Amino acid sequence: SQKIEQNSEALNIQEGKTATLTCNYTNYSPAYLQWYRQDPGRGPVFLLLIRENEKEKRKERLKVTFDTTLKQSLFHITASQPADSATYLCALVRDYGGSQGNLIFGKGTKLSVKP
Amino acid sequence: NAGVTQTPKFQVLKTGQSMTLQCAQDMNHEYMSWYRQDPGMGLRLIHYSVGAGITDQGEVPNGYNVSRSTTEDFPLRLLSAAPSQTSVYFCASMGWGGEQYFGPGTRLTVT
Numbered sequence: 180s181q182k183i184e185q186n187s188e189a190l191n192i193q194e195g196k197t198a199t200l201t202c203n204y205t206n207y208s209p210a211y212l213q214w215y216r217q218d219p220g221r222g223p224v225f226l227l228l229i230r231e232n233e234k235e236k237r238k239e240r241l242k243v244t245f246d247t248t249l250k251q252s253l254f255h256i257t258a259s260q261p262a263d264s265a266t267y268l269c270a271l272v273r274d275y276g277g278s279q280g281n282l283i284f285g286k287g288t289k290l291s292v293k294p
Numbered sequence: 295n296a297g298v299t300q301t302p303k304f305q306v307l308k309t310g311q312s313m314t315l316q317c318a319q320d321m322n323h324e325y326m327s328w329y330r331q332d333p334g335m336g337l338r339l340i341h342y343s344v345g346a347g348i349t350d351q352g353e354v355p356n357g358y359n360v361s362r363s364t365t366e367d368f369p370l371r372l373l374s375a376a377p378s379q380t381s382v383y384f385c386a387s388m389g390w391g392g393e394q395y396f397g398p399g400t401r402l403t404v405t
Binding site: 211213215221228270279281282285 | 298339392394397
């Protein structure tokens with residue numbers, strides 16, 4: 180069955196450093212991959228989407244890479260701030276067409292940025 | 295734009311009771327879905343809908359029913375609540391670029 184793993188349950192870093200979160204998947208070739216942020220007691224918030232034919236996407240201090248050979252996505256937050264502390268979820272979409280909204284989620288990585 | 299709204303925010307049920315979790319979106323999105331989130335499990339897809347009148351099962355559909363009579367609303371029904379359905383439930387709608395908009399969630403406890 181489809182498996183998606185986020186390597187770390189928790190990541191602690193110092194303010195100003197770059198946080199790098201990892202997402203690995205097996206058994207399928209996803210159409211695209213997404214990253215979400217979730218704060219305690221709230222729903223996930225969409226951050227970035229990267230398609231299978233894209234290597235890298237950027238948005239402000241965020242960068243996502245997608246390596247379909249390694250079956251891996253890396254999510255980077257540069258110049259991290261305490262406000263970036265949250266749980267980050269990786270999700271992939273297997274198909275285009277009618278079920279393209281069906282996301283398969285990783286369990287998340289809880290990022291803590293210390294001042 | 296309210297986005298995706300869910301009611302109630304919290305609910306406690308006794309085993310065997312039924313209830314409906316409400317979800318509405320005002321973005322005119324065709325695709326909507328329900329997920330449950332449990333500790334250590336990640337979000338799992340329960341049911342989804344690609345448009346009014348069309349629904350289908352996700353990964354964990356047992357014990358839940360859905361219907362989609364309008365584009366805006368996508369309620370989730372628990373037919374006979376069980377303790378295993380204690381969870382946080384999120385409704386989502388999909389934007390035109392594939393991004394998902396999640397509601398604030400309903401925290402359900404079944405005793």
